[in-house]
Amino acid sequence: MTEKTIHETEASYGAKAAEILRSWHETQDEITRSVEAVEGGYSEYLTDGGRAQVVRKQKAERAGAKAEEYRREYTKLTEERNHTARTRTRALRERLFGVEDGGALARAAVATDAQLGGMLELAIHADNADLARAVFAAASQRELADLMNRYFKQVNPEAGELYQEWKSAPSEESLERRLADAETLFAAPEASHFATVPTF
Numbered sequence: 001m002t003e004k005t006i007h008e009t010e011a012s013y014g015a016k017a018a019e020i021l022r023s024w025h026e027t028q029d030e031i032t033r034s035v036e037a038v039e040g041g042y043s044e045y046l047t048d049g050g051r052a053q054v055v056r057k058q059k060a061e062r063a064g065a066k067a068e069e070y071r072r073e074y075t076k077l078t079e080e081r082n083h084t085a086r087t088r089t090r091a092l093r094e095r096l097f098g099v100e101d102g103g104a105l106a107r108a109a110v111a112t113d114a115q116l117g118g119m120l121e122l123a124i125h126a127d128n129a130d131l132a133r134a135v136f137a138a139a140s141q142r143e144l145a146d147l148m149n150r151y152f153k154q155v156n157p158e159a160g161e162l163y164q165e166w167k168s169a170p171s172e173e174s175l176e177r178r179l180a181d182a183e184t185l186f187a188a189p190e191a192s193h194f195a196t197v198p199t200f
Helices: 006-033 048-097 102-110 113-126 129-142 145-154 157-168 172-185
Strands: none
Touching: 006 048, 006 157, 048 129, 048 157, 048 172, 102 113, 102 129, 113 129, 113 145, 129 145, 145 157
């Protein structure tokens, strides 16, 4: 199972994503404050207003190129985080709910809540971890907290922490939304963003 926990993955990702975003904002500020010459041999024929308009366009083009660089960096980081989170979530699901005995899982699925309790007692008595996991899977699906707590205390104490981690895993919608956010977070500013710029 992937060793890095969901919490560790999210914390690392959050710090790195914040650093990329901070750097992008600093880059925009640097471009805004920079003194930029008008490119091309026609600058001497421009009025002050025309020169300012050209410089605004040049700065917007520079900012657009930088935005694309930061967007690619953020997207790569987010794709790596999503892969790690998905891998860990699958491993947790298998660790918590993987049952080799399909018959046990089928019986747990149709058992009443009371019958599930009896099945767990039998599993504990017979030291049958597979049956106990089948009961736990059904109890988790039905949100039977008492039965789940008995499983954590009497069968698999480690599962309690793993289950909480599994519950905290980001949803597929959340993972995809972070990727889609790149377009908004690193949107290239329009030329009008550089309305007041030093020129020469």
